[in-house]
Amino acid sequence: MLLSVHFLSSQPPHPLSFHQPFKMASSQIVPGAALLAPSPAGNKYDMMYYLKGAAAGGICCSVTHGALCPVDVVKTRVQLDPVKYNSGLVGGMRKVVAEEGAMALTTGLGATAFGYFIQGWFKFGGVEFFKVQAVDALGEEKAWANKTGIYLGAAACAEFIADIFLCPLEAVRIRSVSDPEFCDGLADGFSKMLKADGIGGFYAGFLPILAKQVPYTMAKFAVQGAAADAIYGTLGKKSSEMSSGGNLGVSLGSGVIAGVAAAIISHPADTLLSKINKVGAGGDGAMMTRLLNIAKETGMVNLCTVGLLPRCVMIGTLTAGQFGIFDTVMNVLGASKFHFHDPNSD
Numbered sequence: 054m055l056l057s058v059h060f061l062s063s064q065p066p067h068p069l070s071f072h073q074p075f076k077m078a079s080s081q082i083v084p085g086a087a088l089l090a091p092s093p094a095g096n097k098y099d100m101m102y103y104l105k106g107a108a109a110g111g112i113c114c115s116v117t118h119g120a121l122c123p124v125d126v127v128k129t130r131v132q133l134d135p136v137k138y139n140s141g142l143v144g145g146m147r148k149v150v151a152e153e154g155a156m157a158l159t160t161g162l163g164a165t166a167f168g169y170f171i172q173g174w175f176k177f178g179g180v181e182f183f184k185v186q187a188v189d190a191l192g193e194e195k196a197w198a199n200k201t202g203i204y205l206g207a208a209a210c211a212e213f214i215a216d217i218f219l220c221p222l223e224a225v226r227i228r229s230v231s232d233p234e235f236c237d238g239l240a241d242g243f244s245k246m247l248k249a250d251g252i253g254g255f256y257a258g259f260l261p262i263l264a265k266q267v268p269y270t271m272a273k274f275a276v277q278g279a280a281a282d283a284i285y286g287t288l289g290k291k292s293s294e295m296s297s298g299g300n301l302g303v304s305l306g307s308g309v310i311a312g313v314a315a316a317i318i319s320h321p322a323d324t325l326l327s328k329i330n331k332v333g334a335g336g337d338g339a340m341m342t343r344l345l346n347i348a349k350e351t352g353m354v355n356l357c358t359v360g361l362l363p364r365c366v367m368i369g370t371l372t373a374g375q376f377g378i379f380d381t382v383m384n385v386l387g388a389s390k391f392h393f394h395d396p397n398s399d
Contacts, residue, residue, distance in 0.1 A: 098185045098391060103178055105388040110177020113378035115170035117371045122165050123158035124367040129230045131360040132327040142363040153233060161226035163239040168222025172215040177379060179211025180204075180274055185391055193396045200393045204275040212270040213263065220262050221255035227327055257340060258329045265322035269315045273372060277311035278393075292392050297384060304376040312372025316365045321356040323364065 118125070127145040131138045138145045149157050187203045188196040196203060225242035229235050236242035246254050284303050285292060292300055328347045329335060335343025335350075348356060383390050 097389065102185075102388055103182050105383060105386040106181035107174045107178025109379045109382035109386065109388075111170040111174035112382050113177070113375040114173025115166045116378060117374040118169040119162060119166040120374075121367050121371055122160075122162045124363060125165065126158050126160055126230055128360050128363045128367060129227060129327050131363065132324050133231050135355070135359050142366065145363075157233060160233055161229045164222045164226035164229070164242065167239065168219050168226065171222070172219040173375075175215035175218065176208075176211050176270060179214055180207045181391060183207035183210050188393070193394055197393055197395045201275055201279065203393075204278050205271045208270045208274040209267050212267045216259070216262050216266050219266070220259050223262060223326070224255050224258055227258070231327075258326045260340060261322050261326040261329055261344065265319045265326055268322070269319035272318045273311045273315040276314045277307045277372070277376060280307035280310045292390075301377055301380060304380045305373045308373030308376040309369045311376075312369035313365050315372065316368035317361070320358075320361050320364055321353075324351065324356050324359060 123146065124142065127138070127142055127149060130149065131145055138148060140148065146158065184203055184207045187207065191199070191203075221243070222239075225236070225239060225246060228246065229242055236245055250257070281292075281303050284307060285295075288295075290299075292303075295303070325344055325347060328351070329340075329344060335346040337343075351359075380390060
């Protein structure tokens with residue numbers, strides 16, 4: 054099977070100067086250990102680069118979302134029952150622990166860790182793929198001038214693909230958080246939801262998850278890219294001139310800024326997503342009818358503000374951690390993260 058794969062040469066000053074076919078025999082299987090192998094000379098942004106980016110993305114999303122599962126449990130409870138959970142993030146945690154025990158804060162951990170590994174695989178790997186392909190098609194100079202648009206387009210395409218796989222797992226997670234007696238784990242939750250609601254039950258929240266995740270991811274990558282460029286500009290250095298520790302610091306700082314911006318933009322859809330997966334929410338009828346009913350019942354102000362503070366804390370920390378872990382894993386795998394380059398600065 055002959056697959057035409059475009060990639061960038063690692064030799065300056067014209068890294069986008071050629072294309073080559075990438076031949077893969079159907080009998081060839083790339084073992085996991087191959088991720089540790091460097092890309093062949095001249096093939097810096099080849100298929101192995103995208104696989105490394107996907108693996109790093111899966112790891113960073115799984116680790117960060119899993120670690121912040123207790124915050125997510127409280128945030129979801131606040132969105133579903135703001136009258137009961139009205140004492141903030143810390144107060145909400147205390148209430149959950151007092152009523153249900155400390156382990157209640159890990160409700161949905163399996164679905165969270167697995168679901169966001171899959172999502173991170175397609176999201177981060179997809180963003181790297183679409184960015185490189187856009188630069189390859191446009192050329193460095195045009196890509197540099199339109200890098201924000203490339204970030205936005207790459208993030209939107211990658212997130213749409215990722216959400217197809219994330220949505221069923223997120224549905225199980227939210228159902229288990231809203232009803233702790235619903236299931237005893239990820240497999241049990243899938244089985245019970247399938248019997249109760251059919252395949253459609255897993256995708257009841259697909260439109261809300263798109264409305265939440267696509268703008269969130271677009272803002273996340275565009276703002277992080279702009280913030281990182283601004284930090285490098287302030288320091289008067291390029292990423293290639295910084296130490297690994299310095300680049301990690303830039304990733305963490307820009308990640309916090311991007312996370313807070315993305316959390317605010319996507320919060321109304323996140324609230325709708327939490328509510329639509331609660332049994333009976335929005336009444337009967339088509340999904341859009343239920344969503345409109347929930348929006349009317351909740352009110353726009355509440356959609357935008359209820360649970361926002363814990364979500365900003367969660368997403369700001371999470372996004373910083375994701376970019377930091379992503380860069381670290383990429384370095385461990387021997388891959389140099391793609392950065393837009395201004396050819397006029399040479």
